[in-house]
Amino acid sequence: MEITITLREVIKPSLPTPDDHRFFPLSLFDQLQLVTYLPMVLFYPKKEGFSEPSHICSQLKRSLSETLTIFYPVAGRREDHTFITCNDEGALYLEAKVNHTMVEFLTPPKLEFLNKLLPCEPNKMHSHTEALPQVLVQVNIFSCGGIAIGTCNLHTLLDGCSGSLFQTTWAATCSGSREKVPSPDFSSASFFFPPVNHLSFHDHVDQNNEDSSAQKMCTTRRFVFGVETIDILRAEAKDDDDDDEPSKPLTRYEALAAFIWRHMTLACKMEYGDSTTPTVAIHIADMRRRMGEPFSRYTIGNILWPVMVFCETMNAETSGRYLVSIAREKFGKLSRELFLRVKNDPSILGSSECVDLPEGIKTKSPIPVVFTSWCGLNFSELDFGWGKPLWVGVRGGDQETLPNVAVIMETDAGMEAWLTMEMQHIANLEEDMEFLRLALPNPSLSNI
Missing domain, CATH: 3.30.559.10 (Chloramphenicol acetyltransferase-like domain)
Structure with a gap:
């Protein structure tokens, strides 16, 4: 099975982040998380009324850009133990072609190739000192016209529930139903559990990530x-x-x-x-x-x-x-x-x-x-x-x-x-x- 990357670019927020939101404080529990990506691949078969892949990719990029404006910390980079710099560096976006049909891939699911549909190696541990993208996306186009959207969300800010809200907002924005999804609450976690600055604490967390x-x-x-x-x-x-x-x-x-x-x-x-x-x-x-x-x-x-x-x-x-x-x-x-x-x-x-x-x-x-x-x-x-x-x-x-x-x-x-x-x-x-x-x-x- 061949999966060929055809496009690689950075998707930035549709609107710049205001200066008063430049630094986003992490919570204590964000600081404790391993620096790793949570993976997921969503498979959408081609069916009647399905748009051309090029049109679908354009929709996905546009709506991702709008979603990053709403989830402005996700477009930033973690450059310190206690906060994310909301510098609008954006999400990494890839497109790829798959030389198989979706039916061939899924009957039964080819788990040995599943990671190739993801934009990065999943669950690998990184150091806190790396300025990593918060979100990476790979849109895979099968020979039958079906698509698989592979995403990797950085665990620094997005746990399963937060990642679900991010992707739900992205999907709703893409489909034109953004008003049905409530706005995210960015303030409660760090207000209730503020980050700590103790050096020994961070040394311990870094050791866990780099071990x-x-x-x-x-x-x-x-x-x-x-x-x-x-x-x-x-x-x-x-x-x-x-x-x-x-x-x-x-x-x-x-x-x-x-x-x-x-x-x-x-x-x-x-x-x-x-x-x-x-x-x-x-x-x-x-x-x-x-x-x-x-x-x-x-x-x-x-x-x-x-x-x-x-x-x-x-x-x-x-x-x-x-x-x-x-x-x-x-x-x-x-x-x-x-x-x-x-x-x-x-x-x-x-x-x-x-x-x-x-x-x-x-x-x-x-x-x-x-x-x-x-x-x-x-x-x-x-x-x-x-x-x-x-x-x-x-x-x-x-x-x-x-x-x-x-x-x-x-x-x-x-x-x-x-x-x-x-x-x-x-x-x-x-x-x-x-x-x-x-x-x-x-x-x-x-x-x-």
């Missing part, structure tokens, strides 16, 4: 969990007392995360040859709803908190019910009061007050499994004026990145999970999934 030992050569696999399978997993993980607590039904995410955590951990243990290694699940939780006002789904920034769930002993007999129960216990400790303590004293970050793990856990080198959910972010609803995407991809292929990461998304018939594992673990993971596929009654779990 290549955390990154390993990994492969991505996609698993689709149909409705039947999810219902089975929910039934297996359901507590006997759940009927007495109708306000707390078992969610799809809870059941699926417990299942993935168990099997990814077992795959790693098979590779390590050590069945006694403990494990920790790290759930990246959106704080907006838990914080309440002034935060909302339109608040821009990394309003995130890592919920760490430790399990000393994980084996094939470990029940989903148990894993859900210990995760619920940790999530139950998230509160507005905790975040207010962080607001008043950022130094407690990393302390036992915030990191609720057993003492001496580092010496045990637990197997980490990171979970992030993009459910409810409406990426599959993005309509630029020619309908919703046929499919939403995240990333694929082999690359150097953080291992043992699961991104969970919704599909029309269930949920899908993108699992990032070290290459040598993949065979064991697939064996483990195959075992479950045979064990479940009437399973609809498939590895695509």
Whole structure:
């Protein structure tokens, strides 16, 4: 498969940023984020009434320029630990031709080529000292006339929720329905959690970003969990007392995360040859709803908190019910009061007050499994004026990145999970999934 870049340019905001908005303060939680790009590929097949690719590209560039005027910090560059310089340097925009039809690419999805539809290497860690574009776009034109829009959003400012609002605004602007999308809230995050200037803090964050030992050569696999399978997993993980607590039904995410955590951990243990290694699940939780006002789904920034769930002993007999129960216990400790303590004293970050793990856990080198959910972010609803995407991809292929990461998304018939594992673990993971596929009654779990 050949993918050829035909155009490379910078898209600047349609209007210059006013001088009084020249410097945009980051929040404390923006400062804590790894400097990496969050990838996504949206596939739009050619259909009746579909414009010529050249016209579509012109629409995308024009509307991107207008969207950057609204999201003015996204058009700037981070040049300091505490702020973004809103200098209107813009977003990097590429166009590419693909010598295959979209049907050929998607039946089944060619994950080994998916990263070539992205404008940069996804999930690679960068240093805070690099002045990187906040957004990169690659518009891929298939031989059939269909297009795939690949985007990479820098995690410095855009988390999943913020990125969703940016792309929703871009799509609405392109389709002529901008008035339907509320304006972004740029002030609440940094006002409530102002940045810190402590040198030791920044040295620690830079070390985390530049520590290549955390990154390993990994492969991505996609698993689709149909409705039947999810219902089975929910039934297996359901507590006997759940009927007495109708306000707390078992969610799809809870059941699926417990299942993935168990099997990814077992795959790693098979590779390590050590069945006694403990494990920790790290759930990246959106704080907006838990914080309440002034935060909302339109608040821009990394309003995130890592919920760490430790399990000393994980084996094939470990029940989903148990894993859900210990995760619920940790999530139950998230509160507005905790975040207010962080607001008043950022130094407690990393302390036992915030990191609720057993003492001496580092010496045990637990197997980490990171979970992030993009459910409810409406990426599959993005309509630029020619309908919703046929499919939403995240990333694929082999690359150097953080291992043992699961991104969970919704599909029309269930949920899908993108699992990032070290290459040598993949065979064991697939064996483990195959075992479950045979064990479940009437399973609809498939590895695509």
